[in-house]
Amino acid sequence: MVGGFVQGQDAAGYTLNAGDSIRIYVYGEPDLTFGNLLIGQNGRISYPFLGEFKVTGKTSGQLQQLLVDGLKPDYLIDPRVSVSVTRYRPFFINGEVNRPGGVDFQPGLTLRKAISLAGGFTERANKKRILVIADKDPNREEQEVGLDYRVQPGDIITVQDTFF
Numbered sequence: 001m002v003g004g005f006v007q008g009q010d011a012a013g014y015t016l017n018a019g020d021s022i023r024i025y026v027y028g029e030p031d032l033t034f035g036n037l038l039i040g041q042n043g044r045i046s047y048p049f050l051g052e053f054k055v056t057g058k059t060s061g062q063l064q065q066l067l068v069d070g071l072k073p074d075y076l077i078d079p080r081v082s083v084s085v086t087r088y089r090p091f092f093i094n095g096e097v098n099r100p101g102g103v104d105f106q107p108g109l110t111l112r113k114a115i116s117l118a119g120g121f122t123e124r125a126n127k128k129r130i131l132v133i134a135d136k137d138p139n140r141e142e143q144e145v146g147l148d149y150r151v152q153p154g155d156i157i158t159v160q161d162t163f164f
Helices: 008-012 060-071 111-117
Strands: 021-026 034-038 044-047 051-054 081-087 091-095 101-103 125-133 142-145 156-161
Touching: 021 060, 034 081, 060 081, 091 111, 111 156
Parallel strands: 091 156
Antiparallel strands: 021 034, 021 081, 044 051, 091 101, 125 142, 125 156
8 A cells, every 4th residue: 555554454354333442553643643542423533634534334444544645745745554443342242141241342253252251151041042133234133143153343142042
């Protein structure tokens, strides 16, 4: 990429959303570097010189390029910008797990690992009937998934109970 360098996070195609925290680093410019910038519920951030703009739906690489384009040539000749996610928005797990609630997302998380983070299954859990409302699904419909499902930030997971 011209005028900046690409951060590895973009390779996964992760798109930013409200509740994520990001780090913006501009080489040699401490006044333009922010270590922990929370994306607000409106999906926007405020950045010096450039003002407020929407970042939801963009990858870190796309945001990086937007910042590079905005900073040159009026503010910096050759800005080198890095954008990375410092904290992902949580996913939510409820039903027959020992510790239901919000759980911090981690890249590469499967449903099996997510259930472990929630304290494991209860005795009444139906390990074959787990429903997910995917955060990216505009219809917010429940779908039945297996333990190898790749959890995404914002997902709502419900572990059903068994009937004796």
